[in-house]
Amino acid sequence: MPVPRPADAQHIDSLYREHHGWLQQWLRRKLGSSSDAADLAQDTFLRVLGKPQVLAEVREPRAWLTRIAQGLVVDKVRRDEVERACLEAIAHLPAPEVISPEARMLLVEALATIDAMLEGLGAKPREAFLMSRLDDLGYAEIARRMGVSLSSVEKYMAAAIRHCYLMRQAWQAS
């Protein structure tokens, strides 16, 4: 693990002083909420802290910061959407099924991750893949339920696995 030099710490410090206020304004315009904007501005700088080696080479700090912040906005929108879907589902369940706030947080996190990973995958591969991985069904049963051939299910699986792999690569490269 690279140890940041003292110069990096100064870099981050001056980056924070010069751009934090501006970034927070930018986020507030996007999100319409100042507390969300403050949270995401903070998260953006936390991410910057994790990339000291990149920091020294940044020429356009505001463009770079907004690119990171934009990603966090997309993430937050997704999370809010997933959380809303969870709350709606919970509202329809009998009382004993209601889960603790901690378990719900984990649930939202896990669902948001999966949702992000499957983003852009076609509806049929997505459906088939979720039946396999979450409902633990075999391909024959999936083919029966979807009314398609076994070889179609195999194609859907391959497409979904390939998609998840490429999404992970894209994520790791960023």
Place this chain on the structure above:
Amino acid sequence: MPSALPDPVLEQAIAWLVQLRAQPSGVAPDPALQARIDAWRAADGRHESVWSELMASEAQFQRLVALPVAPAQWQQPLSALNRSRSRRQSRRRWLGGVALGLGSVALAGLAARQAGLFDSLDGQRYATGTGDQRRVTLGDGTQLALNTATAVQLQFDADQRLITLERGEIFIDTGRDAISPRHRPFLVQTAQARLQALGTRFAVRQQAGVTRLSLLEGRVAVDTGQGTRTVIVPGETVEIDAGGNLRRQATAAAAMDPTAWLDGTLVTRDMRLGDVVAEMARYRHGWLYCEDGVASLKVSGVFQLRDGEAALESLAQALPVRIEQRTRFWVRVTALNSR
């Protein structure tokens, strides 16, 4: 949407995985298929690395399935999301994957937001779930690595840098504290002791009733709150129990390499199978158990932590045991000839 040139290794790995998962998890995969996959993975380093990437995606689904909530809790939201996604598919562009929700930073220190960046890291908590690992660089330059199922709380102020290890295992490479005008002491608090790092690299693990410390570089002073301080030197591993007793041992003589997890591996030397299985269980959801009859068999080897199934499989190949797997989350290591 991501795209790439066709990659023959990736396509082969996908083809194997498609075949491997044709049946529900209750049905054991064809041993001949499994053997062919194992041989393919072992044939080339890149085969193995692509395969473990596929397994990392699979782990995200296992993480959801293993949550202590009724399947209805996730099935309904997922199908709702499924509907809304197919309506708007392709409208939203993938933004370079900048911020997938993988990994979890719980931000607790936001109250100090206005006071400046580094101050706001005080009071922060970092945590990992089962099977996850995480590395962070702290404001003072310290590198902190969290192993599976770990939680720490940070209190960095003008006088000290204190990390409280609530559970799990961490590795620390202390920074020079460049942002503070003077050198602040670096402390790790566990349930059994307070450890003071004196410019150093070390691993700390919190187990039930025991703290285990392994030192790679520098010095660490151990204070058990009973008026004595013991200084530990590199190459030493100490265990501190609730009574404040220290058991010192050469790390090289230990049955397990205490920092191999940083490379994603479990490295054992004549370690009891029962302990090896307990160690593997730390990285997976569900129930993994070793039968008493085989628990004292000795195991030496290197196991990949990211691929728990392969690790178990290699135990079955090396020892007279078999892996009884009722579901992905109920696994027992048992004698080869038991029913």
